[in-house]
Amino acid sequence: xxxxxxxxxxxxxxxxxxxxxxxxxxxxxxxxxxxxxxxxxxxxxxxxxxxxxxxxxxxxxxxxxxxxxxxxxxxxxxxxxxxxxxxxxxxxxxxxxxxxxxxxxxxxxxxxxxxxxxxxxxxxxxxxxxxxxxxxxxxxxxxxxxxxxxxxxxxxxxxxxxxxxxxxxxxxxxxxxxxxxxxxxxxxxxxxxxxxxxxxxxxxxxxxxxxxxxxxxxxxxxxxxxxxxxxxxxxxxxxxxxxxxxxxxxxxxxxxxxxxxxxxxxxxxxxxxxxxxxxxxxxxxxxxxxxxxxxxxxxxxxxxxxxxxxxxxxxxxxxxxxxxxxxxxxxxxxxxxxxxxxxxxxxxxxxxxxxxxxxxxxxxxxxxxxxxxxxxxxxxxxxxxxxxxxxxxxxxxxxxxxxxxxxxxxxxxxxxxxxxxxxxxxxxxxxxxxx
Numbered sequence: 001x002x003x004x005x006x007x008x009x010x011x012x013x014x015x016x017x018x019x020x021x022x023x024x025x026x027x028x029x030x031x032x033x034x035x036x037x038x039x040x041x042x043x044x045x046x047x048x049x050x051x052x053x054x055x056x057x058x059x060x061x062x063x064x065x066x067x068x069x070x071x072x073x074x075x076x077x078x079x080x081x082x083x084x085x086x087x088x089x090x091x092x093x094x095x096x097x098x099x100x101x102x103x104x105x106x107x108x109x110x111x112x113x114x115x116x117x118x119x120x121x122x123x124x125x126x127x128x129x130x131x132x133x134x135x136x137x138x139x140x141x142x143x144x145x146x147x148x149x150x151x152x153x154x155x156x157x158x159x160x161x162x163x164x165x166x167x168x169x170x171x172x173x174x175x176x177x178x179x180x181x182x183x184x185x186x187x188x189x190x191x192x193x194x195x196x197x198x199x200x201x202x203x204x205x206x207x208x209x210x211x212x213x214x215x216x217x218x219x220x221x222x223x224x225x226x227x228x229x230x231x232x233x234x235x236x237x238x239x240x241x242x243x244x245x246x247x248x249x250x251x252x253x254x255x256x257x258x259x260x261x262x263x264x265x266x267x268x269x270x271x272x273x274x275x276x277x278x279x280x281x282x283x284x285x286x287x288x289x290x291x292x293x294x295x296x297x298x299x300x301x302x303x304x305x306x307x308x309x310x311x312x313x314x315x316x317x318x319x320x321x322x323x324x325x326x327x328x329x330x331x332x333x334x335x336x337x338x339x340x341x342x343x344x345x346x347x348x349x350x351x352x353x354x355x356x357x358x359x360x361x362x363x364x365x366x367x368x369x370x371x372x373x374x375x376x377x378x379x380x381x382x383x384x385x386x387x388x389x390x391x392x393x394x395x396x397x398x399x400x401x402x403x404x405x406x407x408x409x410x411x412x413x414x415x416x417x418x419x420x421x422x423x424x425x426x427x428x429x430x431x432x433x434x435x
Contacts, residue, residue: 013409014046016113018125020099022051022084025063026268026294027237028322029145032206033119037082039398045405048075049082050107052089057097058239058270062089085111097158100124108132115405116140121191122165130176139408142174143181143204144319148190151241151317166194174199178408181401183320184341200414202404205344207394208325211302220303225292231262232367233308233332235301235323236315238291239270243314243337243358245279250314250364252283258371261288266304268294305330310370310377316357318342324352325392328384333377335366345392351384 019033033049040047055061063086075083087107089099105128108116116132118125121144129140149162174180177199182188183206191198214220222228232251236242244265251263263285265276273291280289295301305311311327313336320341327334328345334352336342346352353366370377407414 012044012046013115013405014048014111014113015040015115015117015405016048016050016108016111017117017119018050018104018108018129019119020052020057020089020123020125021054022049022086023078025055028206028320029119031209031322032143032145034078034080034082035207035209035394036398036401038080039394040401041082043398043402045402046113047082048111048113049078049084050104050111051084051086052099052101053086054089054099056268057091057099060091060097092161098124098161101128104128105131109136109138113138114409117401118142120145122162122170126173127169130173133176139178140176141179141181141404141408142177144187144191146182146187146191146319147241147317148193151315170195171197179404179414181404184344186340186343187319202400202414204397204400204404205341205392206320206322207397208322208329208389208392209394210329211305211326212299214303214306214330215297215299216303221300221307224300224303225264225290227262227264227290229260229262230258230309230371231264231290231307233264233266233304233311233327234313235266235304235311235326236313237267237270238265238272238276240272241316242270242272243316244272244276246358246360246363247312247314248276248279248283248285248289249360250367251289252285253360253364254368254371255285255288257368261309261371262290263288264290264292264304264308266292266295266301301326302330305332308332310335310367312363312367313337313342314355314357314363315339315342321345325389328352328381329389331378331381331385333370333380334384335363335370345388347383347388349380351380351388 017033017037021030023030023034037047037049053062055063075085078084087101087103089101092098101124108128109132116129116138118129118140132138133140149159152159152162174195180199180201181204182201280286305327311332311334313321313324315337318340324334324336324345328351334346336346337357338354339357346354348354355362355366
């Protein structure tokens with residue numbers, strides 16, 4: 001199936017990835033798309049990315065209008081050679097924060113790709129891909145990166161809008177998807193609460209992108225951030241679905257027993273920064289809670305993971321939780337909520353601890369255990385680094401996606417497997433009926 005679209009690789013099949021944002025915009029989905037597209041091109045696929053000019057959605061911030069890979073309206077190779085077309089995003093007013101992209105359907109059609117791969121359920125690109133499939137018979141697949149309505153961030157207006165989408169539009173959009181790509185059985189179960197009859201499913205978890213060696217000069221992360229003492233680390237957006245208030249409250253319970261312990265929150269402010277600072281002040285912890293903002297230097301970020309006593313991800317929901325692998329790769333034990341795809345990464349008592357979301361006593365108890373029993377904490381960190389992390393590679397992810405793509409492009413039916421059986425990457429589950 002030769003392709004005449006920009007960036008074609010030797011006449012190989014072409015796929016266009018469609019994502020709301022793309023690096024240098026930060027985020028897990030953004031990194032996922034980059035890693036997949038880059039590796040697909042190395043395997044002979046003509047992979048390119050159709051995205052917007054957004055750097056962040058909350059606050060609404062655009063990428064600079066100049067520079068490699070950030071100029072709206074034209075195909076530009078990113079620093080690693082992936083062709084990227086950025087379109088100007090628009091937004092509904094108030095706290096709805098729903099990006100829509102005039103011209104997206106036209107750009108999808110003009111890309112002349114053999115297959116469209118949409119990323120993230122509930123987005124504008126799903127409408128455009130559905131229209132493209134209906135009018136031009138261009139097949140598309142969807143990696144859901146799903147978050148249930150109650151766990152999404154951005155305000156009540158955004159949640160209300162997602163509720164309307166779930167009720168009125170999701171069944172039609174998903175009815176036109178050739179394959180629904182998920183990361184865990186939990187994700188499937190939550191989606192089935194919204195749309196009972198899902199398209200054929202393939203389970204393809206993401207991989208881990210190794211960070212550079214941790215920076216050691218100048219005291220590493222501690223030296224760069226100008227604080228001393230042991231610390232508990234969180235990385236991610238400071239958003240309402242990340243469970244930060246319970247983390248501060250749990251930290252407050254331990255603060256008298258561990259007077260030198262600090263809490264470090266690394267990540268872009270997704271709207272919760274003022275609330276976090278206010279809560280830290282009310283708890284009398286302002287001098288011991290550090291909000292660093294987004295850390296762009298990945299060697300410094302690796303140093304943060306390596307120097308932390310414990311890494312904590314107390315989210316209300318995570319489809320996967322790539323930051324857990326980043327912490328484990330540095331030999332750091334983890335504590336995380338028992339939600340979404342997290343239990344597929346965190347093995348209770350082996351590489352970390354699982355706790356119920358927003359359970360302050362359980363989180364405080366798990367933290368106290370790992371801060372007190374350092375031998376056990378080191379053993380958990382070693383298990384995560386040597387056993388868990390090597391299981392998750394982008395090469396395995398891309399191999400799984402390639403199987404899915406060929407099933408769709410060659411018109412093959414999905415491979416049927418019992419819903420409860422472990423499903424290797426890329427092997428589909430014919431699960432269009434009830435679970």
